Amino acid sequence: MTWEHFYEQYEGWSKDELLCHVRNLADAGPWDKVADVAGTVDEKDVGDALVRRCLALGSAPDFGDVPEFYFEVGDEALGELLEAAMRAGRRVTADEVVDFAGMVDLDLATRLFRYAIGRGVRFSAQQRDDLDGLVEDDALEAAATRSGSGRRAAQEVQTRLAARPAPIVRGDGRGVACPKCGSTDVRVVAEGLMPFDGLRGLDVLGVGTEDWSRLYRCQRCGHSWEEWA
Numbered sequence: 001m002t003w004e005h006f007y008e009q010y011e012g013w014s015k016d017e018l019l020c021h022v023r024n025l026a027d028a029g030p031w032d033k034v035a036d037v038a039g040t041v042d043e044k045d046v047g048d049a050l051v052r053r054c055l056a057l058g059s060a061p062d063f064g065d066v067p068e069f070y071f072e073v074g075d076e077a078l079g080e081l082l083e084a085a086m087r088a089g090r091r092v093t094a095d096e097v098v099d100f101a102g103m104v105d106l107d108l109a110t111r112l113f114r115y116a117i118g119r120g121v122r123f124s125a126q127q128r129d130d131l132d133g134l135v136e137d138d139a140l141e142a143a144a145t146r147s148g149s150g151r152r153a154a155q156e157v158q159t160r161l162a163a164r165p166a167p168i169v170r171g172d173g174r175g176v177a178c179p180k181c182g183s184t185d186v187r188v189v190a191e192g193l194m195p196f197d198g199l200r201g202l203d204v205l206g207v208g209t210e211d212w213s214r215l216y217r218c219q220r221c222g223h224s225w226e227e228w229a
Helices: 003-012 015-023 031-041 044-056 063-069 075-087 094-101 106-118 125-131 137-147 150-163 198-202
Strands: 186-195 210-218 224-228
Touching: 003 015, 003 031, 015 044, 031 044, 031 063, 044 075, 063 075, 063 094, 075 106, 094 106, 094 125, 106 137, 125 137
Parallel strands: none
Antiparallel strands: 186 210, 210 224
């Protein structure tokens, strides 16, 4: 089946029919149209299958195409899109790396960061700060050393690392485990007063519009989640 035929007909098919036709695609469509289909169908397993079929057919997205899939495919398929963009040598920006690093695991985020550095992408001190805890320390340190006078940049990294919250483990009074893999190798990557969102935003008692929030990241699987005090 051609992409053109698939794109014209897909809205009338059941989920099983969609999966069948995706497997039989003979060519890949433009990535913005692929994202349109994934978003319209709103079934992550269909979105995953469609992305993987297009990749198998030799198509590779630009990094700018990837955010369109944030909520349409699973974590593994999202990672495969980034891997394909790297293999194809696509151009990436520092801001894109910062955004992607918060969506994928430590290993892929670090490889993406090194890929950008290898292509001459420069990261500001603020961007490196944003990546703290999301990419490996030695990669950040190498980037900081490149960014300015070596001694001052290295000192900046050491200061930032020293200020980073220590890992939380069971038995310290706050026992936190990753809800995805169960690991207790969990780190606080951000905390502070955050605006209410969702139902919290109703503020029906008139007690304020902020609450204490802590952002955790699992060092084993890379999963991130937020908890409110």
